[in-house]
Amino acid sequence: xxxxxxxxxxxxxxxxxxxxxxxxxxxxxxxxxxxxxxxxxxxxxxxxxxxxxxxxxxxxxxxxxxxxxxxxxxxxxxxxxxxxxxxxxxxxxxxxxxxxxxxxxxxxxxx
Amino acid sequence: xxxxxxxxxxxxxxxxxxxxxxxxxxxxxxxxxxxxxxxxxxxxxxxxxxxxxxxxxxxxxxxxxxxxxxxxxxxxxxxxxxxxxxxxxxxxxxxxxxxxxxxxxxxxxxxxxx
Numbered sequence: 001x002x003x004x005x006x007x008x009x010x011x012x013x014x015x016x017x018x019x020x021x022x023x024x025x026x027x028x029x030x031x032x033x034x035x036x037x038x039x040x041x042x043x044x045x046x047x048x049x050x051x052x053x054x055x056x057x058x059x060x061x062x063x064x065x066x067x068x069x070x071x072x073x074x075x076x077x078x079x080x081x082x083x084x085x086x087x088x089x090x091x092x093x094x095x096x097x098x099x100x101x102x103x104x105x106x107x108x109x110x111x
Numbered sequence: 112x113x114x115x116x117x118x119x120x121x122x123x124x125x126x127x128x129x130x131x132x133x134x135x136x137x138x139x140x141x142x143x144x145x146x147x148x149x150x151x152x153x154x155x156x157x158x159x160x161x162x163x164x165x166x167x168x169x170x171x172x173x174x175x176x177x178x179x180x181x182x183x184x185x186x187x188x189x190x191x192x193x194x195x196x197x198x199x200x201x202x203x204x205x206x207x208x209x210x211x212x213x214x215x216x217x218x219x220x221x222x223x224x225x
Contacts, residue, residue: 031211033212033213035213035215042200042215042216042218043200043202043215043218044215045212045213045214045215048211050211055211056211058212090154090155092213094211098206099157099160100145100157100211100213101157102147102154102156103154104153104154105154
């Protein structure tokens with residue numbers, strides 16, 4: 001099976017802009033979770049989608065949002081970007097609630 | 112709230128030695144404990160996991176132990192090799208009723224010197 005894929009792999013934006021990241025899960029996986037990885041805060045859970053519904057949510061401001069499509073592909077959006085949003089954004093897919101497989105990540109730099 | 116503490120933050124060993132990384136979780140409802148290895152510039156990869164109905168699990172040179180009473184779990188790597196050098200993350204979650212949110216420890220940077 002093909003692994004989890006994420007696009008784009010790298011992104012440079014300026015403060016105030018918005019950004020959309022995409023994640024394609026492993027075929028058959030209906031759960032997609034998003035994590036933010038930074039040197040200072042480590043790996044932090046953003047949210048999880050299952051069958052097009054947000055099932056779990058982390059402690060991030062409302063500027064961070066997401067959605068899932070009927071084919072299980074997921075997107076996350078960050079509006080009004082801040083310098084502190086610079087991070088590696090990882091998505092992970094799983095079959096129901098089980099081991100999570102990570103994608104390669106999208107490296108977002110906010111200038 | 113939910114929290115996972117991981118120690119040490121850095122670990123340096125000689126090739127062939129053993130390495131132990133320890134984690135403590137706060138949510139007593141947690142029942143699934145995976146360990147991920149992340150090499151520089153790469154994605155986290157699951158290396159071993161354990162569920163709360165098991166006290167120990169082993170896979171070749173890697174083992175994980177769980178003490179539910181103390182809310183501790185540990186990763187043991189024996190006969191370390193240079194390719195074991197990476198950052199290791201422990202995580203905890205409660206898998207039930209659609210809950211699927213991994214809480215990660217801060218990570219341990221393991222360096223194995225030849």
